Amino acid sequence: MKKDKKIVLVGCGSVGTSFVYSAINQGIAQNYVLIDVNNDLAEGNAIDMTDAQAVLPTTFQTLKAGTYDDCKDADVIVITAGRPQKPGETRLDMVADNAKIMKTIALSIKASGFDGITIIASNPVDVLTQVYKEVTGYPKNKVISSGTxxxxxxxxxxxxxxxxxxxxxxxxxxxxxxxxxxxxxxxxxxxxxxxxxxxxxxxxxxxxxxxxxxxxxxxxxxxxxxxxxxxxxxxxxxxxxxxxxxxxxxxxxxxxxxxxxxxxxxxxxxxxxxxxxxxxxxxxxxxxxxxxxxxxxxxxxxxxxxxxxxxxxxxxx
The missing domain is CATH 3.90.110.10 (Lactate dehydrogenase/glycoside hydrolase, family 4, C-terminal)
Structure with a gap:
């Protein structure tokens, strides 16, 4: 079993960065990569979070902005990308827009050679997880919705x-x-x-x-x-x-x-x-x-x- 675990986050909005911040505080992995369509956002968050490295109770080795090439040897990919839910809108109202975004992400991850486990939290999460599974062809046990x-x-x-x-x-x-x-x-x-x-x-x-x-x-x-x-x-x-x-x-x-x-x-x-x-x-x-x-x-x-x-x-x- 590989000792140093690697997590890739796709989508550096509030959900994604809240996840990574929670993960580094718990010492869940040793290496993190942040991917976003806005690379400056990914880089800014990486710099901000590494500022905490010296004072965390458990530390990590690397936390950086990256590209889909970084997915190849990841253990887990977490996807939170997509447009946010608007006031008065249900999660299901976002389906068409976010399905297109998810297809693009899925194809990019598949092309990297990734063979790990994917966790999806983009809404509507159950539907978009099925989109990702169908586009990638990954086995169902390795494609998981954050669900309920x-x-x-x-x-x-x-x-x-x-x-x-x-x-x-x-x-x-x-x-x-x-x-x-x-x-x-x-x-x-x-x-x-x-x-x-x-x-x-x-x-x-x-x-x-x-x-x-x-x-x-x-x-x-x-x-x-x-x-x-x-x-x-x-x-x-x-x-x-x-x-x-x-x-x-x-x-x-x-x-x-x-x-x-x-x-x-x-x-x-x-x-x-x-x-x-x-x-x-x-x-x-x-x-x-x-x-x-x-x-x-x-x-x-x-x-x-x-x-x-x-x-x-x-x-x-």
Missing amino acids: TLDSSRLQKLLAKKMNVAPRGVHAHLIGEHGDSSVAAWSKAVVMGRPLKEFVKEGAITEAELKEVWDSAVHLAYQIIEKKRATFYGIGACLAKIVRAILIDEKCQMLVGTYLEGEYGVNDVYVSVPCIVGENGVEQIVNWDLDELELKEFKESAEHLKEVFKTAKEAIK
């Missing part, structure tokens, strides 16, 4: 606040689309080691309150965008968590987007489900026994994404 990792983190935070416990004591997840049709898998939620349904039976939290928590988690991004035009710290930390799991072969369960071929009764679409993530990317899809309503809503979310992918496919012809 952030959505689930938001759900955990909000549920923890509602129940007055620490967020790390909450295991609750959103599945399906990274967006408005995501589904709260309450039947699998655990709080402080106890099934959430036990708290509902005891009256500690009501079904109505759970619906409020789901609604807040799903729409929190719109609130942030309205106030500061973009969300980036949360997703930056989530991307670092996914990449870390790959580089140290953590084999932990995460809610990431992967290509389904019959799992959960769904085919031919990228959508978020629980997966075991390790050095080979998505190493296993975990089949949860969802309740009847959750499974129905999950399938509807997946079908919605399949319809949107048709728009993306038309845009990149």
Whole structure:
């Protein structure tokens, strides 16, 4: 196994740079390359972040602006490039514009000879991850959408606040689309080691309150965008968590987007489900026994994404 790990970031906007800053603070890799259509932006961020090298608790070897040639020997590529989401716009509204951008990026990475794992966070993330996979032809386990990792983190935070416990004591997840049709898998939620349904039976939290928590988690991004035009710290930390799991072969369960071929009764679409993530990317899809309503809503979310992918496919012809 190669000792010195290398990460390439494509897209040096707020999301991408938040990811790299989180990664260098955690000592995830030894070498980083920043790629952006605006090379000055990549160079400026590289200089800015290397200013922290002398004071970080763990250091790195190199962090520089680069080109797609640098992708050839990378272990992981993280793609965050694309136009940002505008106030009042859904993630799916950006599909045609960002599908064209993703196709260009995918072809450039493929031409470099890259053979590692790609994590995509560009929106609409599930659709653009499928565009990337189809353009490159890379195996599905090596092409991963950040999916509902952030959505689930938001759900955990909000549920923890509602129940007055620490967020790390909450295991609750959103599945399906990274967006408005995501589904709260309450039947699998655990709080402080106890099934959430036990708290509902005891009256500690009501079904109505759970619906409020789901609604807040799903729409929190719109609130942030309205106030500061973009969300980036949360997703930056989530991307670092996914990449870390790959580089140290953590084999932990995460809610990431992967290509389904019959799992959960769904085919031919990228959508978020629980997966075991390790050095080979998505190493296993975990089949949860969802309740009847959750499974129905999950399938509807997946079908919605399949319809949107048709728009993306038309845009990149």
